Amino acid sequence: MNALGRHILAEIHGCDSKVLNDITGVEEIMVQAALSSGAEVREVAFHKFSPQGVSGVVVISESHLAVHTWPEHGYAAVDVFTCGDSVNPWDACNYIVEKFHAQNFTASETLRGVLVETATQKAAI
Numbered sequence: 001m002n003a004l005g006r007h008i009l010a011e012i013h014g015c016d017s018k019v020l021n022d023i024t025g026v027e028e029i030m031v032q033a034a035l036s037s038g039a040e041v042r043e044v045a046f047h048k049f050s051p052q053g054v055s056g057v058v059v060i061s062e063s064h065l066a067v068h069t070w071p072e073h074g075y076a077a078v079d080v081f082t083c084g085d086s087v088n089p090w091d092a093c094n095y096i097v098e099k100f101h102a103q104n105f106t107a108s109e110t111l112r113g114v115l116v117e118t119a120t121q122k123a124a125i
Contacts, residue, residue: 004113005063005083008093012076014103020069020076023048029099030058030065037091062087076100
């Protein structure tokens with residue numbers, strides 16, 4: 001890979017609003033998504049909004065997973081950022097889509113930290 005990491009931004013629609021509004025459930029889904037992709041979980045922080053919605057982040061050794069939910073719209077914004085080659089961010093993203101009972105989603109992948117070797121760096125190697 002010519003990049004330090006892969007970052008998936010997912011627009012997840014038609015989700016079960018009860019799932020999206022349950023802080024314990026959303027946290028469990030996000031942690032399990034990280035674990036199912038082979039990531040190592042380091043820290044977890046989630047917040048329940050009033051009257052509805054959950055936001056949270058799972059910090060992994062390889063970077064992070066983040067979520068923001070709008071239960072009233074059946075919508076979740078998710079990003080999964082992984083560094084290195086040992087974790088596939090798509091595994092985590094697909095797990096989340098399934099567990100949110102989404103009717104559809106769109107996602108894009110961006111390479112982060114794309115490395116460009118200069119002639120000087122090549123000569124030093």
